Amino acid sequence: xxxLPQRPQRSSRGMLILCAFIFIALAGVFIFLNHAxxxxxxxxxSQNSMNQTSSSSSxxxxxxxxxxxxxxxxxxxxxxxxxxxxxxxxxxxxxxxxLYVDVVSGEPLFTSVxxxxxxxxxxxxxxxxxxxxxxxxxxxxxxxxxxEVKSAASNSHLGHVFDxxxxxxxxxxxxNSASLRFIPVEKLKEEGYGQYVELFEKAQKKP
Numbered sequence: 644x645x646x647l648p649q650r651p652q653r654s655s656r657g658m659l660i661l662c663a664f665i666f667i668a669l670a671g672v673f674i675f676l677n678h679a680x681x682x683x684x685x686x687x688x689s690q691n692s693m694n695q696t697s698s699s700s701s702x703x704x705x706x707x708x709x710x711x712x713x714x715x716x717x718x719x720x721x722x723x724x725x726x727x728x729x730x731x732x733x734x735x736x737x738x739x740x741x742l743y744v745d746v747v748s749g750e751p752l753f754t755s756v757x758x759x760x761x762x763x764x765x766x767x768x769x770x771x772x773x774x775x776x777x778x779x780x781x782x783x784x785x786x787x788x789x790x791e792v793k794s795a796a797s798n799s800h801l802g803h804v805f806d807x808x809x810x811x812x813x814x815x816x817x818x819n820s821a822s823l824r825f826i827p828v829e830k831l832k833e834e835g836y837g838q839y840v841e842l843f844e845k846a847q848k849k850p
Contacts, residue, residue: 746799756842765818
């Protein structure tokens with residue numbers, strides 16, 4: 644009887660090596676798939692975050708528009724609560740008759756009728772055109788407590804108000820020129836502020 648040669652059996656060591664190889668390969672595939680899933684989730688999260696940022700970035704867009712509209716000094720003063728140098732600004736010694744409006748919104752703020760020389764080097768007024776056109780906030784910067792004045796329409800920083808002014812109010816609205824735009828009385832109607840002309844006419848009639 645002819646006996647066929649038997650197939651050699653694999654050693655137990657060889658089987659262990661093969662199993663280890665298969666295990667490592669499967670583990671690698673699992674890690675890869677898990678990483679890919681996490682990456683996709685992270686990408687989706689980042690995209691959602693970007694979308695939310697984009698949808699809530701209208702104020703930033705508005706700031707971009709303001710940067711184009713305003714000079715760097717006007718932007719620094721009105722949007723960053725800056726202060727311009729005294730005696731080196733546009734309106735501190737302006738004596739022309741006219742209306743001072745918010746440089747951002749165009750809201751009427753002060754008139755030359757209520758302007759006086761405070762000696763501070765900034766435009767100073769005894770009162771605003773309309774009290775509701777400005778708002779006041781407490782300012783505790785620079786280690787002191789002051790009353791900040793802002794435009795009610797645009798929320799722009801204007802300056803500060805103090806209680807050392809002349810009559811009849813006893814107030815001094817110390818305002819940055821950079822936050823204002825001056826409109827001469829002769830151009831009020833042309834620029835759409837005709838209703839304020841009578842303020843100057845009344846002032847002229849006073850003795």
